[in-house]
């Protein structure tokens with residue numbers, strides 16, 4: 001299992017008391033499968049992703065990423081684990097305006113110490129995988145919203161992550177493009193063998209995912225198989 005959260009609790013200060021945002025959440029995500037987490041606004045979905053990404057340390061419980069128990073790791077070790085094993089797709093692509101689609105991806109690998117030639121090769125391979133082989137030289141303003149989101153997804157896969165965390169990838173897209181993005185994420189998950197968590201408040205287009213769980217007031221239902 002590539003991502004395991006066990007009995008995770010997270011709270012924030014709220015006046016004199018604390019607001020519990022994650023309440024004993026347990027989730028195991030097998031490699032090569034997509035677990036979708038749905039739930040209303042404010043139910044704790046983004047907090048769940050932040051904990052799984054090791055960006056926030058929970059009050060209690062364990063988070064195991066790619067076989068590594070994250071409890072007690074130093075900040076430097078957490079950063080290293082994230083760089084090696086975690087890909088994150090945020091709601092908004094946040095692409096750099098002056099870079100081409102290929103360069104957006106290459107930057108990631110060069111930061112990681114790969115040679116420019118290898119980074120370029122991998123970038124073109126991934127752009128091809130997301131159906132953008134012929135758009136590699138375009139800058140963000142020359143791409144559609146759906147194409148920008150596909151560059152965003154390809155970029156998150158540049159370091160060959162074990163765990164892929166995706167936050168509301170369809171919120172800026174129309175129905176058809178949203179469905180295409182979910183379909184793409186599912187295909188890439190199987191192909192790359194990632195353990196993927198997809199958070200959304202929109203339960204449409206989820207036909208292709210493997211398991212579905214619901215977040216309500218910080219409690220996560222046990223994921224049920226959709227196939």
Ligand SMILES: Nc1ncnc2c1ncn2[C@@H]1O[C@H](COP(=O)(O)OP(=O)(O)OP(=O)(O)O)[C@@H](O)[C@H]1O
Nearest residue numbers: 012013021039040041042043044045046047048201
């Ligand atoms: N840094 C913080 N400090 C205090 N409270 C916070 C903080 N971050 C989130 N919250 C609160 O935690 C709860 C869960 O927020 P979270 O963003 O995880 O929900 P969500 O399900 O992702 O919502 P949305 O679908 O609107 O993005 C909300 O009540 C929110 O106000």
